[in-house]
Amino acid sequence: MTGLDPLLVVEHLSVEFPTDDGALHAVDDVSFAVMPHETLGIVGESGSGKTVTSMAVLGLLPTRARVSGAVRFRGQDLLGMREKDLEKIRGAKIAMVFQDALTALNPAYTVGDQIAEAVTVHNQIGRDALATRVRELLTLVGIPNPSERAEQFPHEYSGGMRQRAMIAMSIANDPDLLIADEPTTALDVTIQAQVLEVFGRIQERTESAIIIITHDLGVVAGVADRVMVMYSGQQVELASVDDLFYNTRHPYTAGLLASLPRLDRRADKADRLHRITGQPPSLVFRPSGCSFHPRCPEARIGGLCTEVVPELREVAQGHLSACHFAQDIFGVERVS
Amino acid sequence: MLSFLGRRVLFTIPVVLIASFVLFIFVRATFDPTAQLRSSHADSASVAREKERLGLDRPVVVQYGDWLGKFVHGDWGQSERTREPVFGMIRRALWYTVQLIFWGILLSATVSIFVGVYSAVKQYSPLDYTFTGLAFVGLALPPFWFGLIAIEFLAVQPVNWFHLQEPIFSFVGLHSGDSTGFNLDYVRHLALPVLTLTVQIIASWSRFQRAAMLDVLQSDYIRTARAKGVPRRQVIVKHGLRNALIPLVTVMALDIGALFGGLIITETIFSIPGMGRLFYESLLAGDATVLVAWTVVTALFIVAFNLLADVLYGVLDPRVRMA
Incomplete structure (x- = not known):
């Protein structure tokens, strides 16, 4: 920059x-x-x-x-x-x-x-x-x-x-x-x-x-x-394009990336694309805590995710994420 | 565009022929041109003579063909009531009705477009609610009632209230005495009948224009125009109104076409010798020759204005021109 x-x-x-x-x-x-x-x-x-x-x-x-x-x-x-x-x-x-x-x-x-x-x-x-x-x-x-x-x-x-x-x-x-x-x-x-x-x-x-x-x-x-x-009306991650794709720090982004069809990987199991389960939340009645938690594979139910709204914070140089557990390494590999 | 126009014009020919045939049959089946002669106790020989003279003894299809040939050449027969040529009677009546329609439509269109655009742009504002309320009242005011009320409270009563020499608005005919042309006298005669005929039209057109404008204002191209930095007024008129007029113009053309035979009550109340009055009088007298010509002429106007609506639609909406 x-x-x-x-x-x-x-x-x-x-x-x-x-x-x-x-x-x-x-x-x-x-x-x-x-x-x-x-x-x-x-x-x-x-x-x-x-x-x-x-x-x-x-x-x-x-x-x-x-x-x-x-x-x-x-x-x-x-x-x-x-x-x-x-x-x-x-x-x-x-x-x-x-x-x-x-x-x-x-x-x-x-x-x-x-x-x-x-x-x-x-x-x-x-x-x-x-x-x-x-x-x-x-x-x-x-x-x-x-x-x-x-x-x-x-x-x-x-x-x-x-x-x-x-x-x-x-x-x-x-x-x-x-x-x-x-x-x-x-x-x-x-x-x-x-x-x-x-x-x-x-x-x-x-x-x-x-x-x-x-x-x-x-x-x-x-x-x-x-x-x-x-x-859901909130920013969850902001990063350079390379960081976002290769150093993903939010499970929603990871889910989106995993849902992309890829030629270089054989879909395992039932030959299906990855999908993020559930529906986007209502913009009138938001879930408590992190609004992504009902759909998040990493969510700690009863913990931070359902209780506290995550702040958008810098998790690496120029890389912002609104996940309580952004420091844990998320990646395409892990989610899919 | 030319082929579109050509096809559309050709299409009206069978419509006109079928309509005139049906109208001819119906009038023939309903009215007997020799009724007057019968009721005056003429002998059967003279009734038969009259029937032969009018060609009533021949098959109805032959009669129609005969009538159509003469109609096209301007020979519309003779009124059984006044013994005048029907062509001249209808031409004279039409001129009065055309004047009413012209001023009525001019007023209705101006008011409706203004009210409709304002109500859409300032949706749910106090004035929008006012216009909406007035429109519903207006729709509920039939001419036979509104016309009489208007005469009473806008012409007759003000004379007593303000001790006037004569009413401000006249309610008989379109001119008084030997006055002619466009002058104050004409305006004073026109005011009430034009008001009577426009109330319901303004009420319905302004609602229509409001709906069309609301629809257009929500469209993506209005957003595009605003995003370009086009000033608000220009967005509303150039991008909004231009598109919202397309459906209104169609409705207008159709409504105007129907007015040529549709002012029977207004013309009767205000003693204007137009098409409506002519129909009313001919109907009472059982004047079949006038009625046939009258119904066919009004049908022609409806067909012509339908055609006009289609053509205008093509002119205003470039997408229609292609087809």
């Missing part, structure tokens, strides 16, 4: 949604930082709070959401910022790429118009320069015949093309930070690889930092520098 100031700092971020049964803790005390030019992966299963975290950063949550903590971008507090000022940062300094570009693009406007809008919202630019810029962006993300393609509507694009168009839109103003929420989830594997390759190219060119949100550990392994693992 470099000695630069972090680009984005998130401190003790919590997001609650009021429900009839009480507050739903979608995100619970999450802290992390993103350095310039870095790629941070956020991993977790559905409902673990990955997307809500990223939406909270840009102030895109519905008004009924109660957000607390601090989000600072280049030292500026984003949570307390007025909508008018946030609009100047959204899309210009911090841009988002959404999952499922078919619904994330407006069906009533051409792709070119929607990319052009991203430019004109933040810049005064002439018509010809704008058209050139749109073509340039489409070319950058690898869309052939950009002039023709710009005139087409989202439904005339293939899935991979739409995701690229979405990326083109997000990089229109060379943002410092790109938040990609499940950018490859709706795509098949070859297209996934192409889209990830586009991210790599963009990062080389624009030197932006990227937060990539995914449930796919394979994606994270390929592109991220550091990885944060989330479970």
Whole structure:
């Protein structure tokens, strides 16, 4: 890690949604930082709070959401910022790429118009320069015949093309930070690889930092520098990508890694993939102690795990884990 | 788009033919154009002569073919009630109804879109609840009741309350005396009938627009637009309203089509000699020739506005154009 100031700092971020049964803790005390030019992966299963975290950063949550903590971008507090000022940062300094570009693009406007809008919202630019810029962006993300393609509507694009168009839109103003929420989830594997390759190219060119949100550990392994693992709205582990994969310090991460199909290992016993038993807990009624304990193969029932909420603490240089027994060596081998 | 349009237009031809045939048969089966002659104790020979003159002695399909040929050429027959050409009667009546519909729709669309968008954007705000409440009251106000109440409390009673020379709003016809054209007199005549016909329309369209807008505001592309830094107002109008209008325009076109024959009560209450009044009077007089032409003309409007709804849908939603 470099000695630069972090680009984005998130401190003790919590997001609650009021429900009839009480507050739903979608995100619970999450802290992390993103350095310039870095790629941070956020991993977790559905409902673990990955997307809500990223939406909270840009102030895109519905008004009924109660957000607390601090989000600072280049030292500026984003949570307390007025909508008018946030609009100047959204899309210009911090841009988002959404999952499922078919619904994330407006069906009533051409792709070119929607990319052009991203430019004109933040810049005064002439018509010809704008058209050139749109073509340039489409070319950058690898869309052939950009002039023709710009005139087409989202439904005339293939899935991979739409995701690229979405990326083109997000990089229109060379943002410092790109938040990609499940950018490859709706795509098949070859297209996934192409889209990830586009991210790599963009990062080389624009030197932006990227937060990539995914449930796919394979994606994270390929592109991220550091990885944060989330479970039930809480962060459970944060480490460099190598440490996370080879020096796992949380049983949930270990479980996720063990669930990956691997070609180099014959599945023993019943020819089945490893799975984490049980269901993710309710975000309204959390289990006592560590919220992962009901599913954890290492849990000491009646001990710390069921009684005390584990703190996120540094267990090795730059490696954070929220497990009481993180010092005991966990590894893929042991769990599977 | 052109082939879509072409196919859609071709498709309406059989619809119109079938509708006009059914309507022709039904009117023929219900009304006897020689009834008046019979009731005046004419001898059977003169009744038979009249039947032959009108072609009633031939098979009904032949009569229909004959009628259709003349109808297409603008010869819609002669009213048995007034002895006038039916074509001219309907054209005159239509002009009054078109004026009511034009102003009524203009008002309804403006109010409904504004109310619907506001209610969706400020969902569950006091004003949203107010609009919702008013919409339910409005839906429960049938024109025959609301029209009379409006005359009583907006035209007749204010004269007593404020000791006026004459009512602020008139409730007979669309002009008084020899006044013509668009002037204050016209507006004073239009106000109450237009209000009467719009109450239920505004109530239903504004609810519809609210639902459509709520639906759109929750969609992913609205979030995308906000994430791009598009200002809130522009997000609502350019990205939200643009898409929320698609279903509303369809409903509007269908509703407007039905209004050409649907203002019978409003026109009767306000003595406006439009399509509704013409139908009412012709029905009472058993004027079969007018009734056939009238029902076919109103059917034509419904078909035409259905067609318009489809075409507008294609214009507004690029995804439809492809198919």
